[in-house]
Amino acid sequence: MIEVEVKGYADDKVFERVRESFRLIRKEYHEDTYYQHPCRDFSKTDEALRIRVRRFNGHFEAFLTYKGPKLDSVSKTREEIEVPIEDPDAHARILEALGFREVLTVEKVREKYYVEKGITLTLDEVEGLGKFVEIEALTDDREKVPELVEKLRGILLELGVTRFERRSYLELLLGKGG
C-alpha cells in the first residue's frame, strides 16, 4: 500500500471550510518526541525515530516508530515500522541509556476528517508552527500516484490553500531554531 500525502499551510478560514464540509472522525493530542542516533546523523540519512503519545476521548496510546529514508525523490514513500508501547517513559529511558538523544518534542492538536472512501484530511495546530492541513490517500497502484497527487492538491486548493509544504514538522521546527 502506498500512502500519498499532500500538506499545505492553513489559516482560520481553511479550518472553518473543512469543519463545515467534512465529517469529523476524532480530535487527538499528539506529543511526538524525536531522537538522534548515537552514531548516525539522521538528518543526513533521512531517517527518524519517534515516540508518539496520543490522547483522544480519554484514551492514551503510545507508539515507537522508525522511519526509513524516502524511497524516491518525488513522493514521501518510506519504510515505516511502528509498534505500540505500554510505557513510553521507560522506553525513553532505554533509548537514552543506549545513547539516543532527544532532539525535540512536536506538540499538536489534530482533527481528523473523512473526505471520501480512502481519503482522509487532518487539521493540525502545531505548537510553534501554526496551522496546517494535510490530505492523505492510499493506493496499491504506483501508476496512479501522480493522478492522486493532483486530485489531493485540487481539494486543498479549493479549500483555499495557497502554499504547499513537503518538509515534516520536525524539519520545519529544526530549520526555525537554526
Add this chain to the structure above:
Amino acid sequence: MIEVEVKGYADDKVFERVRESFRLIRKEYHEDTYYQHPCRDFSKTDEALRIRVRRFNGHFEAFLTYKGPKLDSVSKTREEIEVPIEDPDAHARILEALGFREVLTVEKVREKYYVEKGITLTLDEVEGLGKFVEIEALTDDREKVPELVEKLRGILLELGVTRFERRSYLELLLGKGG
C-alpha cells in the same frame, strides 16, 4: 531493592533434590535474543540489550530489557530497565534498522521454586550449556548482602552444588563459541 543472586552448575541429582524439596511456582520457556550496539562494544562496556520471549501455561509475554554495567566488582547489582512489548518481531526489525545486530539467542527451560519468604530458586536447562541452579533473594539493606550471599551459597552446597559461576549464560556461550 537489591537483588542477590548465586548461580552454580547442576546435574540430574541436584535437579531431583530441588524438585523433592521445594514447591514449583511455574515452568517457563525463554528465548532471549541479545543485541550488539551499532557503535559501542557491549562486551567492553558491560551492558546488554535483550528481547525476551517467555512462554508459560499457554501464555506468551515479551520484554525489552537494557542492563547497565555492574555497579561494583563484588555483587551482580546493575541498573536494569525492562518494558513489556507486544510485538517482539517488529521491535527486532526496529533495532536492526537502527544498526543493532543480533549476537545470539539463549534458549532455556526454567523451573521456578519457592524456597522461603523472599527467596526463590530456579532450575535452568540451557541449550548448549547444560543444567544450572540459581538462587535469588531481595533485600533493601546493603549491609546484609554478604550474610545473604553466604546463606544462599549454603543452600546450594547442601543441594550438592560444587562449582559456582558468576558469568551470564550469554558470556558462557560467547566464550564457548570462541
